[in-house]
Amino acid sequence: MSDTRPAGVAASARNVVKRYGRRLAVDGISFDIAVGQCFGLLGPNGAGKSTTMRMMSCLTSRDGGDLQVLGRDPDREPRALKQRLGVVAQDINLDLELTVRENLLIYARYFALSRTDAHRRAATLLEFVQLTERSDEAVERLSGGMQRRLQIARALINEPELILLDEPTTGLDPQARHAVWDRLRQLRQRGATLVLTTHYMDEAEQLCDRIVIMDEGRIIRDGPPAELVRSDVGREVLELRMSSENRARLTTLNIPDATVQIDGDLVQIAGQDAEALHERLRREGIAGDLQSARRATLEDVFLRITGRHLRDD
Ligand code: ADP
Numbered sequence: 001m002s003d004t005r006p007a008g009v010a011a012s013a014r015n016v017v018k019r020y021g022r023r024l025a026v027d028g029i030s031f032d033i034a035v036g037q038c039f040g041l042l043g044p045n046g047a048g049k050s051t052t053m054r055m056m057s058c059l060t061s062r063d064g065g066d067l068q069v070l071g072r073d074p075d076r077e078p079r080a081l082k083q084r085l086g087v088v089a090q091d092i093n094l095d096l097e098l099t100v101r102e103n104l105l106i107y108a109r110y111f112a113l114s115r116t117d118a119h120r121r122a123a124t125l126l127e128f129v130q131l132t133e134r135s136d137e138a139v140e141r142l143s144g145g146m147q148r149r150l151q152i153a154r155a156l157i158n159e160p161e162l163i164l165l166d167e168p169t170t171g172l173d174p175q176a177r178h179a180v181w182d183r184l185r186q187l188r189q190r191g192a193t194l195v196l197t198t199h200y201m202d203e204a205e206q207l208c209d210r211i212v213i214m215d216e217g218r219i220i221r222d223g224p225p226a227e228l229v230r231s232d233v234g235r236e237v238l239e240l241r242m243s244s245e246n247r248a249r250l251t252t253l254n255i256p257d258a259t260v261q262i263d264g265d266l267v268q269i270a271g272q273d274a275e276a277l278h279e280r281l282r283r284e285g286i287a288g289d290l291q292s293a294r295r296a297t298l299e300d301v302f303l304r305i306t307g308r309h310l311r312d313d
Contacts, residue, residue, distance in 0.1 A: 008035045010070060010162050010193040011056060017064035018051050025051040027217030028065065033210075038184070038194040040208035040225075042201070042302065044311035047214040049197040050090065053166050056195065057087045070162055083111060086160030090167045092147050094154070096140040100131055103139060104154055111158040118157075125153040129183060145176025152183060163187065165196040169203060181206060201299040211298075215306050225298050232304060233296040234259070236274035240281075240288030241265045249286050263308055270296055 011033040018026040026048040033039045041049045054060040056069050058078035067074060072081045094103050101122055108118035126132045129149035131142075139147060148168065155163060168184070169177040177200075184194060184207055198204055204211050205225045213221040213228075221228055234257075242250065247262055258271035267288060269277050274293035281288065 009033065009068075010035045010037070011068065011195070013052075013065065013067050015065035016052070016055065016062050016067050018048070018055060018060065019063050024217050026055070026062075029212075029214070029217070029219050030065075031212055031219065031222065033193065033195060035193055036188070036191055037210055038188055038196070038208045040204040040211040041195065041197040041214060042199075042204055042211055042298075043214035044306050046216075046311060048217040049214055050166055052214070053164055053195070053197060057085060057164050058082055059087075083158060084161050086155035086158065086163040088151050088155045088163070088165040088168055090170070092144075092151060094139045094147060094151060097138055099136050099138055100142070100150055101126065101135040103150060104157055107154045108157050113157070121157055121159075125156055128156075128186075129153040130179070143176070145172050145179060148172060148176070148180060149183065152180070156187075160192070162193045162195065165194065167197055167199065169198070169200065177203070201297060201302055205298045213302065213305065220305055221301070228301050229296050229298055232301040234270040235272050235296060236270070236277075236294065237296050237300055238269045238271075238274040238277045238293050239291040240267050240269075240278075241291060242267050242286070242288040246286050246288060249284070250281070253284060253286070255280060261304065266291070268300075270300065 009032050012031065014030045015028045016026055017024065017028055029052065041052060043049050051060065055062050055067060056074060058074040058081055061075045069081055070084050074081055095106070098106070104122040104125060105118050108121065113121065126135055129152060131146060131150060131153070134142060134146065139150065142150065152168070169180050172180065181203070188194060196207070208225060210224055211228070212219045242265060247267060250260060250267060255269070255271070255277065258269050258277060261268040271277050278290070278293060
């Protein structure tokens with residue numbers, strides 16, 4: 001299949017399938033990830049994001065299709081591939097009783113680094129994630145944000161070409177999230193390829209050049225965040241709460257280049273200019289309680305295409 005793959009591809013999937021019993025967790029997905037790209041996997045719970053990451057990280061084998069990561073098949077050459085990957089799991093899986101530095105040094109053994117190299121890299125990485133001053137403390141004494149940064153540092157000990165991060169900022173406070181984002185941006189600037197899953201749409205908008213949105217094992221959108229917002233929603237969104245009478249009148253109205261979404265008493269109208277849309281409603285005598293007039297975001301795209309109902313998997 002190499003002839004159909006663009007040059008400079010860090011990973012590519014063709015019709016990849018993963019089943020758990022009769023459940024299709026991943027249902028024939030295809031994508032290419034360019035070298036140096038920050039690629040985001042989004043989707044509701046149970047969409048198949050983690051399973052996709054696990055297949056790329058050599059943690060789960062696939063049941064069908066073709067998958068190449070850094071030119072290798074993760075099912076066939078996991079050992080060689082793992083040497084070149086950095087994997088940051090969703091759960092904190094550090095050794096809590098060991099010190100910060102020891103966690104890095106022990107992990108370095110998997111990559112057969114010399115003692116000197118391991119110490120040198122650990123020191124550089126602790127500086128990079130701003131944990132140098134905590135080097136000799138037990139990990140259990142660190143905050144959640146620090147532990148996450150350490151986990152990222154650990155994944156970098158082998159100087160990986162591709163870094164896979166499963167929900168890297170879930171559960172962190174805003175300051176800690178921004179600290180992680182800073183580090184990820186720096187890695188990008190140094191040329192690393194990043195693949196991440198996230199539930200935070202602002203995170204995907206901030207970090208990713210390209211995202212795919214998955215639902216029920218399939219890819220339902222693929223593109224740069226700004227392009228998806230423009231094509232799926234528009235430029236701005238007007239949100240109002242309205243009586244059923246006004247909602248009924250609204251649905252009979254033809255507003256060019258705008259889309260109307262109604263969810264209970266909440267009405268969202270997306271188009272080029274939220275203020276102009278509001279003015280139009282006023283002219284028609286359709287009243288509503290204004291909630292917001294704002295720029296359209298990736299969250300609007302996400303909710304439109306995956307719905308507003310809860311996904312408890
Ligand atoms: P996401 O990361 O998008 O929340 P997952 O990849 O974790 O989704 O899960 C996709 C589907 O596969 C879900 O229906 C989930 O219940 C199922 N699944 C995931 N891992 C396993 C497993 N080890 N055994 C059985 N079913 C699984």
